[in-house]
Amino acid sequence: MTHTNILLQQLKDGSYTAFNSLYEEYFDLLYGFVFSLTRSHDATKDIVQETFIKVWVNRHKIETTLPFKPWLYLMAKNYLLDQVKKQFHSPVFEDYLVHASNEQLSVNPDEEKIDFDNFRKTLESIKMKLPQRQAEIFTLCKEQGLPASEVARQLNISEQAVYNSLSRTMKFIRTEMAKFSVFILLFFNL
Numbered sequence: 454m455t456h457t458n459i460l461l462q463q464l465k466d467g468s469y470t471a472f473n474s475l476y477e478e479y480f481d482l483l484y485g486f487v488f489s490l491t492r493s494h495d496a497t498k499d500i501v502q503e504t505f506i507k508v509w510v511n512r513h514k515i516e517t518t519l520p521f522k523p524w525l526y527l528m529a530k531n532y533l534l535d536q537v538k539k540q541f542h543s544p545v546f547e548d549y550l551v552h553a554s555n556e557q558l559s560v561n562p563d564e565e566k567i568d569f570d571n572f573r574k575t576l577e578s579i580k581m582k583l584p585q586r587q588a589e590i591f592t593l594c595k596e597q598g599l600p601a602s603e604v605a606r607q608l609n610i611s612e613q614a615v616y617n618s619l620s621r622t623m624k625f626i627r628t629e630m631a632k633f634s635v636f637i638l639l640f641f642n643l
Contacts (some may be wrong), residue, residue: 457475457478458475458517458518458520460475461475461521462517462584463511464508464515465513465515465517467512467579472505472508472509474637475495475508475521476505477501479521480501480505481526482522483501483505483525483529484497484498484501486526486529487500487501487504487529487533488562490530490533491533496536499530500529500533500536501529501547504525504528504529504532507526507528507532507639508525508526513530526630527620545583575629576626579625579626579629580592582625582629583622583625586608586618587621587622589608590604590615590618590619590622591609591618591622591626593607593608594615594619595619596628601615601619
């Protein structure tokens with residue numbers, strides 16, 4: 454039985470000391486693996502931390518005769534994929550990723566790059582200027598991707614009222630966010 458197998462058995466039995474030993478032994482390896490996938494130190498720290506939390510929580514499922522490293526990496530990869538899937542539930546984020554992977558965006562001759570975070574902040578501040586119902590319809594249709602029929606049903610209004618509201622909202626947003634016209638075209642299919 455290897456040193457790691459002994460630690461895994463102790464961990465399975467609930468040893469926090471064994472957990473700490475495995476954490477210290479595998480932290481750097483896992484960090485490097487996750488960073489190669491995310492290219493973000495902040496995201497990597499979160500994923501590594503959550504993975505080790507899952508190791509502790511699921512310690513009773515550990516198969517002590519199998520290698521630990523592939524199981525650890527698989528947990529981290531699955532956690533990362535779950536987080537990405539959650540992000541993809543945002544149609545705006547999904548469209549941004551697709552477009553950003555295809556080309557660099559610029560807004561003026563000086564090649565100033567559009568910042569998606571700045572776009573989102575600006576959009577949020579503009580939405581605060583909208584009447585509450587218009588902002589709600591916009592969020593449901595354009596950000597959550599619900600069809601107009603579903604929004605109409607949820608809000609107990611006609612589909613035509615949804616379309617009319619969206620038309621007014623998009624006209625207002627286009628005017629307010631002129632410097633982000635490329636994003637508006639991409640994300641809101643105008």
